[in-house]
Amino acid sequence: MTTAPQDPGSPESPPRFVFAALGGFLGAGKTTLLTAVARLLGARGRRVAVITNDQGEELVDTAVARSSAEVVAEVTGGCFCCRFEDLTEVTTQAVARGADVVLAEAVGSCTDLQATVVRPLLREYGPLVRVAPLVTVVDPARFTALPGTGDADLAYLFDRQLAEADLIALNKADVTAPRALQAVRAALSGLHPATPVHTCSALTGAGLDALARLLAGAADPGPLPGRGSDLDVDYDRYAAAEALLAWLNHTVVVSGAPAFSSAHWARVLLTSLAARDWLVGHAKVHLEDPEGRSTQVGVTGQGRRPFVGTDGGAMARARVRINARVACEPGRLDAAVRAAVRAADLATGASSAAATAPASFRPGYPRPTHRLPGAPART
Helix, strand or coil: CCCCCCCCCCCCCCCCCEEEEEEEECCCHHHHHHHHHHHHHHHHHCCCCEEECCCCCCCCCCCCHHCCCCCCEEEECCCCCHHHHHHHHHHHHHHHHHCCEEECCCCCCCCCCHHHHHHHHHHHHHHHEEEEECCCCCCCHHHHHHHCCCCHHHHHHHHHHHHHCHHHHHEEHHHHCCCHHHHHHHHHHCCCCCCCCECCCCCCCCCCCHHHHHEEEEEEECCCCCCCCCCCCCCHHHHHHHHCCCCEEEEEEEEEEEEHHHHHHHHHHHHHHHHHCCEEEEEEEEEECCCCCEEEEEECCCCCCCCEEEECCCEEEEEEEEEECCCCCCHHHHHHHHHHHHHHHHHHCCCEEEECCCCCCCCCCCCCCCCCCCHHHHH
16 A cells, blocks of 8 residues: 655645646647646746556656656556556655646546546545646547547547536647637537636647646635536446557657658658548657657647647657557557558658567456545535
8 A cells, every 4th residue: 555645744734735637538638738737837836746647658648748847657557547556656756756746647538537536535645635626628629529420438438527527628729710619618618517618728828827826726726516526427338438449559769871850750650540540539659869859749630630749850760659549440550550650761761670569459447446426415
């Protein structure tokens, strides 16, 4: 069992740290939002830890987070809810290293976080922790498109993520037309009228100041609509939605003589994946050369253009992490990634080698370590 941080003093002592969890469907921009908030809080003197989460290992998100936070850790091999003791262990370690704000990004296919993460954390740490409002991050384009995919279980999972939120962060305002953004806000308010909707852009920083203050415990959160209520979750449907996605974390080493364009290599790979007739939750590529320069490129939907988060320029050699969450058979995703790597090599004159072949998998049935009920309603 994890040992919680020692009690700093009397019952009147302030909480020792703030824990803030972000959920939301794949491709919502959670990592970009989380790292932007971490940089903002760090610039204000807060000591920030970032915890990433995934069903597999070799996470692009972890590599990206290292440039934005003093302490970075990860929980792999399952969602926070199913690896709760791992979550408390890395949280305790982060606080011991001086973190006073812990930002945790849940897997994009996870829900029921209030019962399986928030309440167990409150019980684990007691007065030592202040748990910030649970934020569900939403991509307006995904919100509009997902019901039209024809998969009722994925739409159900998406809806449950919204239903348990204390706050909905409507992200990507910079790339969404104002009229479309207004329509999505109205639809969200209609579906979940008690839950505030906060519009922001992780890329431009619009709306991040207020969100950062809320997540760091520096602002009054007001009512928390998801905190006390019990979310009705059909775990069979939840599991079916997760099982629709093939899950791939793959690593290759890419070399070029002369040096190759790292951003172009990643764009070609992701364009190849996104061109197929599959729902793409997200696909991410992170390249890092021996000098520590890095390039990060992602795509968040079928047919979408990849976006470059950071561009480390030309590289003679790079270690490459490829993360993909795609609605297809695992074997087909493996073949598609192999073909995409070949296409990227051909387009840039590079050469790739992998220690092992790509090996996609489907997530197993979610079995939370704890599932605590909400407080009974007062009469």
